[in-house]
Amino acid sequence: MTTSSSLDNQTQIQGMNKGLCLCKVCRKINLTSNGSCTRCHAPLATRNYASIGQSWALLITAVILLVLANIYPITLITNRGVVTNDTIFSGTVHLVKTGMIPIAIIVFTASVLVPWLKIIGLAIYLTAISFNLPVSKKKLMVGFHIIEWIGRWSMLDLFVISITVALVNMGQLLDAKPAPAATAFALVILLTQLAAKVLDTRLLWDRLEPQNDAK
Numbered sequence: 001m002t003t004s005s006s007l008d009n010q011t012q013i014q015g016m017n018k019g020l021c022l023c024k025v026c027r028k029i030n031l032t033s034n035g036s037c038t039r040c041h042a043p044l045a046t047r048n049y050a051s052i053g054q055s056w057a058l059l060i061t062a063v064i065l066l067v068l069a070n071i072y073p074i075t076l077i078t079n080r081g082v083v084t085n086d087t088i089f090s091g092t093v094h095l096v097k098t099g100m101i102p103i104a105i106i107v108f109t110a111s112v113l114v115p116w117l118k119i120i121g122l123a124i125y126l127t128a129i130s131f132n133l134p135v136s137k138k139k140l141m142v143g144f145h146i147i148e149w150i151g152r153w154s155m156l157d158l159f160v161i162s163i164t165v166a167l168v169n170m171g172q173l174l175d176a177k178p179a180p181a182a183t184a185f186a187l188v189i190l191l192t193q194l195a196a197k198v199l200d201t202r203l204l205w206d207r208l209e210p211q212n213d214a215k
């Protein structure tokens with residue numbers, strides 16, 4: 001009969017301890033001792049330790065760009081020759097003042113809340129791995145799924161910008177264009193997605209597994 005404790009032990013068996021590893025190119029399970037994949041000859045590695053540094057670098061670049069995206073104008077509007085520009089913040093305030101509360105909420109969520117939450121969340125993960133912080137594994141796992149889920153919603157802001165630009169241009173009296181901050185903002189989305197993508201999440205489970213499995 002299988003007891004719950006022996007089940008627990010079974011779930012903690014890792015390929016690394018059995019001398020096995022997954023080829024990152026073709027996903028074939030190989031013997032780590034082979035050195036390279038028997039199917040596609042790609043070099044084998046049980047864990048990608050360089051991914052922590054790569055992820056930190058992408059995340060820090062994203063923070064710098066997000067600050068720039070908030071300082072510089074995100075839209076340029078020309079009304080009868082008069083050019084006005086809006087930053088993310090002034091644009092949101094403008095939307096509230098003109099009574100477009102639902103759009104203001106979408107813009108605020110997509111361009112302020114989501115990117116900052118994602119960056120803070122990823123920074124917590126990277127700190128937990130880099131400094132071996134005793135954080136509950138379950139909490140981190142739930143958090144990681146939330147980060148992955150909310151990340152894709154930041155695209156919504158670029159969608160709102162493009163819709164606004166299209167609507168304003170249709171009126172003929174006004175001319176609206178995306179400003180430099182829009183490029184910075186698009187790069188923030190790309191870099192945070194990449195920072196989450198390059199990170200070898202197995203490093204997180206490796207370090208947290210033995211000490212926090214019960215929590």
Ligand SMILES: [Zn+2]
Nearest residue numbers: 023026037040
């Ligand atoms: Zn392979």
